[in-house]
Amino acid sequence: MPEIVVDNLTHTFGKGGAEALTVLEGINLTFENGSFTSIVGTSGCGKSTLLKMMAGLFDPSDGEMRLDGEVISGTDRRRGMVFQQDAVFPWMTVAKNISYGPRLRGASNSEQREIEAKWTEMVGLKGFEDRWPRELSGGMRKRVDIGRVYANDPDVLLMDEPFGALDAQTKERMQTDLLEAWQQSRKTVIFVTHDLEEAIFLSDRVVVMSARPGRIQHIENVDLPRPRKDEMRLTDEFIQIKRRLWGMLDH
Ligand SMILES: Nc1ncnc2c1ncn2[C@@H]1O[C@H](COP(=O)(O)OP(=O)(O)O)[C@@H](O)[C@H]1O
Ligand SMILES: [Mg+2]
DSSP states (O other): OEEEEEEEEEEEETTTSTTOEEEEEEEEEEEETTOEEEEEOOTTSSHHHHHHHHHTSSOOSEEEEEETTEEOOSOOTTEEEEOSSOOOOTTSOHHHHHTHHHHHTTOOHHHHHHHHHHHHHHTTOTTOTTOOGGGSOHHHHHHHHHHHHHHTOOSEEEEESTTTTSOHHHHHHHHHHHHHHHHHHOOEEEEEOSOHHHHHHHOSEEEEEOSSSBOEEEEEEOOOOSSOOGGGGGSHHHHHHHHHHHHHSOO
């Protein structure tokens, strides 16, 4: 069964008012259960708006989105979101940050320890459980962010340029590690980025959006084998996809 369906969605900020701004128009998309999809498009084409609506932070002005047939409205832990800016709590250790959601929902101490152990390891922070966020690099704080969202055990992971602020080398390592965690958990991932190489490397499918109002311009299926390896970025097949998509983006 398809996991998320975006059905004829249009979004106009301030609809009906003098300052009305249509940022997304006529979007139809299906995200299959367990798939990894990236969304690319120039700045301002409505990528973050689309993702925030999927998270349930606000409703579209027209059309709807459904998760397993149920209309999405309001936030729910089934849909977890990671932003570019870290959302790590500076007053909690790595472990406490990671178990924050389950603790809020009344998980017992032993359940919390179990979740902390599992997810600190999965995001590559084993040994850093008792560190404070200020002692971590940007990449490590991002790992805490991802671990915390995973610890809520969402069905859908919404990621809005999560690695946008990281240096190239850290970014590549984070991409490989993200794929490894995804391969083990098989959540549905929707990943927004303006980095074409990142989108191709990670995804089963890359959705290219047009400039505002964002429409779907093209959907590219990426058939590179998994697990993805860094060397694949240099293959002809990879570079051809990148060139083709680059030509479609509004520069
Ligand atoms: N809350 C808001 N009210 C009015 N306009 C907004 C709001 N949020 C975003 N916008 C506008 O919508 C457009 C798309 O924004 P956004 O979804 O952030 O684009 P992207 O993530 O693709 O760069 C931009 O022109 C932005 O200024
Ligand atoms: Mg954005």
